[in-house]
Amino acid sequence: GALRTRGGPLAGVRVTVTAGPTREPIDPVRVLSNRSSGRMGFAVAAAARAAGAEVRLIAGPVALPTPLGVTRIDVETAADMHAAVLAALPATDLFIASAAVADYRPAQTSDRKLKKTAESLSLSLERTPDILAEVSAHDPRPFCVGFAAETDHLLDNARTKLTAKQLDMIAANRVGHALGIEQPDNALEVLWADGAHSLPRAPKEQLARELVALIAERYRLQSK
Ligand code: CTP
Numbered sequence: 001g002a003l004r005t006r007g008g009p010l011a012g013v014r015v016t017v018t019a020g021p022t023r024e025p026i027d028p029v030r031v032l033s034n035r036s037s038g039r040m041g042f043a044v045a046a047a048a049r050a051a052g053a054e055v056r057l058i059a060g061p062v063a064l065p066t067p068l069g070v071t072r073i074d075v076e077t078a079a080d081m082h083a084a085v086l087a088a089l090p091a092t093d094l095f096i097a098s099a100a101v102a103d104y105r106p107a108q109t110s111d112r113k114l115k116k117t118a119e120s121l122s123l124s125l126e127r128t129p130d131i132l133a134e135v136s137a138h139d140p141r142p143f144c145v146g147f148a149a150e151t152d153h154l155l156d157n158a159r160t161k162l163t164a165k166q167l168d169m170i171a172a173n174r175v176g177h178a179l180g181i182e183q184p185d186n187a188l189e190v191l192w193a194d195g196a197h198s199l200p201r202a203p204k205e206q207l208a209r210e211l212v213a214l215i216a217e218r219y220r221l222q223s224k
């Protein structure tokens with residue numbers, strides 16, 4: 001067929017990709033979430049597949065078709081995504097965390113719909129698990145690639161995340177002001193311990209192919 005599954009720079013590599021937002025329930029009808037479309041992660045999954053990888057895509061709630069030849073696992077919450085990633089870990093050589101995981105979730109989820117009684121309402125939130133940090137700290141660990149969506153201090157914040165989570169690579173993009181999230185175009189600054197590469201503004205599908213080529217290059221250097 002049109003898909004090259006045998007050759008390619010990631011031939012035989014087992015790749016797990018997280019994508020999209022997560023959705024944290026407040027009550028049976030309300031959620032806490034974010035504006036991630038999942039488009040970058042889905043494009044990365046498709047590009048990894050086209051590069052010959054065996055791809056598992058763990059997706060939050062998004063309105064996107066599953067890329068051809070990719071195994072998709074749909075999840076809702078950060079806790080669900082965390083569990084799905086851990087289950088996939090023994091069969092993961094390369095982990096690409098593109099999901100916009102909610103950092104906080106309601107500390108309590110009500111079984112019943114909250115009624116509007118009081119004039120104001122405060123929600124108590126608790127931290128969700130940091131999926132990428134946990135995978136990176138795992139032994140044995142897959143090759144770990146993170147994303148960093150930042151409104152400011154892009155390179156500094158991304159480099160800090162690369163070090164803090166002990167990642168192999170990080171792809172940083174600017175968000176806000178019609179950039180990044182919810183947009184068909186994006187630009188990436190890709191960083192690793194002793195290098196960097198800018199991928200200029202382009203459609204997410206093209207960026208994903210360029211990013212996967214960079215990842216494959218670093219991955220093959222490290223797994224030699
Ligand atoms: N990530 C994750 N699990 C979380 C939060 C983030 O796996 N609970 C991953 C994201 O998929 C991304 C990377 O960690 O690859 C960085 O996410 P980001 O939101 O930019 O950074 P945080 O570490 O959450 O810090 P902050 O939001 O405060 O900038």
Ligand code: CA
Nearest residue numbers: 100101102103
């Ligand atoms: Ca975050």
